[in-house]
Amino acid sequence: MSVLENLARIKAQLPKHVKLVAISKRQSVDKIQEAYSLGQRDFGENMVQELDIKQKELPGDIRWHMVGHLQRNKVKYLAEYIHLIHGVDSQRLLKEINKQGKKVNRVIPCLLQVHIAAESTKFGFAPEELMDHLGNGDFLEFEHVNIQGLMGMATNTENESQVAGEFKSLHRLFEKVKNQIDQANVHMEILSMGMSSDFEIAIENGSNLVRVGSSIFGDRKI
Numbered sequence: 234m235s236v237l238e239n240l241a242r243i244k245a246q247l248p249k250h251v252k253l254v255a256i257s258k259r260q261s262v263d264k265i266q267e268a269y270s271l272g273q274r275d276f277g278e279n280m281v282q283e284l285d286i287k288q289k290e291l292p293g294d295i296r297w298h299m300v301g302h303l304q305r306n307k308v309k310y311l312a313e314y315i316h317l318i319h320g321v322d323s324q325r326l327l328k329e330i331n332k333q334g335k336k337v338n339r340v341i342p343c344l345l346q347v348h349i350a351a352e353s354t355k356f357g358f359a360p361e362e363l364m365d366h367l368g369n370g371d372f373l374e375f376e377h378v379n380i381q382g383l384m385g386m387a388t389n390t391e392n393e394s395q396v397a398g399e400f401k402s403l404h405r406l407f408e409k410v411k412n413q414i415d416q417a418n419v420h421m422e423i424l425s426m427g428m429s430s431d432f433e434i435a436i437e438n439g440s441n442l443v444r445v446g447s448s449i450f451g452d453r454k455i
C-alpha cells in the first residue's frame with residue numbers, strides 16, 4: 234500500500250476532533266514529502282539530530298512534534314521551532330525547556346508524559362507523582378512552557394481490554410488535572426494516545442491526538 238492510500242484510509246477512520254500526527258522517524262524525506270503533498274502538516278520524530286536535518290530540508294510550514302525521550306542537553310537544538318514536545322517526563326527536563334524557551338523568546342508547548350503501561354521500560358511520571366507536582370505548584374515558575382495536555386503509551390500487548398484500561402486511566406487523570414488545576418501555564422486540551430497498533434482503542438477511550446507511523450509509511454529503516 235502507498236503512503237497515499239494509507240493516509241487516506243487512516244484519516245477516514247478518525248473522528249473530526251482527533252488530530253493525526255504522522256510519525257516519520259527513520260522514514261525518508263521523499264515519503265514525508267508525499268504525505269505533505271496530500272495535505273499532512275503534523276509530523277513527529279523521536280531523535281533530535283534526525284529532526285534537525287529533516288526540518289531544514291522540508292517545507293517551513295510543517296508542524297514538528299518531538300515524541301521520543303528527550304535529553305536535556307538536546308533541548309537547545311529544537312527550542313526555536315518545535316511545535317509540541319510530547320514526552321516531558323521530569324521536572325528537570327521541563328526546567329530546561331523553560332530555560333531554552335526564554336532564550337529564544339518562545340513559550341514552548343509541552344505534554345507531560347505519564348507512565349500507564351505495565352512495562353517498566355516506558356518513561357513518564359507516575360500519576361500520583363504528576364498530581365503532587367501540579368498540586369505543589371512545582372511548575373508554576375516555568376513561564377516559557379505551556380503544558381497543553383498529557384501523553385501516554387499503553388503496554389505492547391494483544392490484550393485489548395488491558396490497553397483500553399490503561400488509556401481510560403490516563404483519560405481520567407487528564408480530566409482530573411483539567412478540573413482541579415488552575416495554573417497560568419497549564420491548559421489541558423490535548424490527550425496524546427494511540428499509535429498504529431492501538432489508535433482505535435485510544436480514540437474510544439478519550440484520545441484526541443494519535444501518533445501513527447508504520448501504518449502510514451510502512452516499516453522503518455533500521
Ligand SMILES: *Cc1c(COP(=O)(O)O)cnc(C)c1O
Pocket residue numbers: 256258279300301427428429430444445446447448
Ligand atoms: C514510533 C512512535 C510512534 C509510532 O509508532 P507506530 O507503531 O509506527 O505507529 C508513536 N509514538 C511514539 C512515542 C513513538 O516513538
